[in-house]
Amino acid sequence: MENLYIAATPSSPEVNFDFAQHQLSIRGESYPENAAAFYGDIIKRLREYLASCNNICINVDIGLAYFNSSSTKMLFNIFEAFKTAVDAGNEVVLNWHHYEEDDTIFEFGQELHVDFPEITFVDRPVKAA
Amino acid sequence: MKDFGSFFEIACQQRVIFYYVGYFSQNVVAAMADAVRLQLEMSGVSGATRRKLFSSFVEMAQNIIHYSADSLTPSNQDNHELRHGSVCISEKEGQYLLQCANPIDAEVAEGLRERLQSLRSMTLDEIKRAYKDSLRAESPEGSKGAGLGFLTVARDSSEPLEFDFQPLEGHSGKVVFNLKATI
Numbered sequence: 001m002e003n004l005y006i007a008a009t010p011s012s013p014e015v016n017f018d019f020a021q022h023q024l025s026i027r028g029e030s031y032p033e034n035a036a037a038f039y040g041d042i043i044k045r046l047r048e049y050l051a052s053c054n055n056i057c058i059n060v061d062i063g064l065a066y067f068n069s070s071s072t073k074m075l076f077n078i079f080e081a082f083k084t085a086v087d088a089g090n091e092v093v094l095n096w097h098h099y100e101e102d103d104t105i106f107e108f109g110q111e112l113h114v115d116f117p118e119i120t121f122v123d124r125p126v127k128a129a
Numbered sequence: 130m131k132d133f134g135s136f137f138e139i140a141c142q143q144r145v146i147f148y149y150v151g152y153f154s155q156n157v158v159a160a161m162a163d164a165v166r167l168q169l170e171m172s173g174v175s176g177a178t179r180r181k182l183f184s185s186f187v188e189m190a191q192n193i194i195h196y197s198a199d200s201l202t203p204s205n206q207d208n209h210e211l212r213h214g215s216v217c218i219s220e221k222e223g224q225y226l227l228q229c230a231n232p233i234d235a236e237v238a239e240g241l242r243e244r245l246q247s248l249r250s251m252t253l254d255e256i257k258r259a260y261k262d263s264l265r266a267e268s269p270e271g272s273k274g275a276g277l278g279f280l281t282v283a284r285d286s287s288e289p290l291e292f293d294f295q296p297l298e299g300h301s302g303k304v305v306f307n308l309k310a311t312i
Contacts, residue, residue: 009159010159010162010163011155011158011159011162031158031162031187031191032155033155033158033191033194033208033209033210034207034208037207037208066180066183066184066187068184068187068188068191068281069188069277069278069280069281070191070277070278072264072277072281073264073277076264076265101176101177102176102180103177104180104181104184111261128176
């Protein structure tokens with residue numbers, strides 16, 4: 001399956017899905033004008049990849065400095081896709097990167113952790129520059 | 130010259146940190162987001178408040194892109210839109226005010242009023258719960274986001290959101306929607 005790479009813009013993140021290595025990362029800012037349009041294809045490709053996984057350990061890095069409300073919704077859909085993959089017998093390790101003092105993103109991570117216990121959640125606080 | 134002088138003077142008196150009126154596109158919003166971040170960093174606002182202000186600012190600006198009734202792009206276009214409105218960030222007695230305005234069709238005002246009234250009557254805990262529920266629900270019809278925008282702003286505000294609708298001279302079917310958040 002072909003890897004997926006989308007370069008960052010000022011308002012959308014870098015998406016680097018290395019399906020061959022089972023390494024997926026989303027990093028940067030996320031407030032595209034139309035989050036459903038931006039994430040629609042990404043989620044479609046992700047689901048196709050996840051459906052092809054069997055007994056695989058998938059490593060995910062998500063580090064977003066900011067995400068707007070419609071991106072939040074899309075992230076939630078991404079986690080649902082991961083949950084389905086775990087239910088199908090895979091393992092998903094999610095590294096949740098955020099600035100140490102960013103309570104909003106930290107708390108959102110904690111909620112995801114509670115909502116999706118199937119996903120191995122690793123909180124990764126980083127010090128602000 | 131003189132008019133601009135008094136405009137500038139009022140802006141200083143009102144402690145305006147950022148003001149924009151004109152067409153909103155995603156590129157304009159991204160550039161404004163840069164300016165707002167820099168401005169807030171320079172003005173010594175704490176990190177947590179800065180993030181709340183920034184988040185509410187983006188939600189308001191993107192609401193204008195999606196919902197202002199003064200549009201240069203066709204109404205059925207849902208990306209690369211260009212619509213008219215205004216945003217303002219100012220400081221008042223140690224708090225930050227975030228305000229936005231844009232024309233809307235008069236018939237959508239009632240629905241907006243109901244949603245915002247119900248938000249105003251909610252406690253912070255209720256707002257957080259409603260946010261969580263909306264996140265897990267299907268997006269409401271007519272929403273270009275997730276129906277989470279107002280909830281996000283309300284969650285980050287220290288006081289209930291304020292709003293009103295003012296008649297728009299020369300446009301009988303339209304009103305100007307004003308929204309104010311205190312952070």
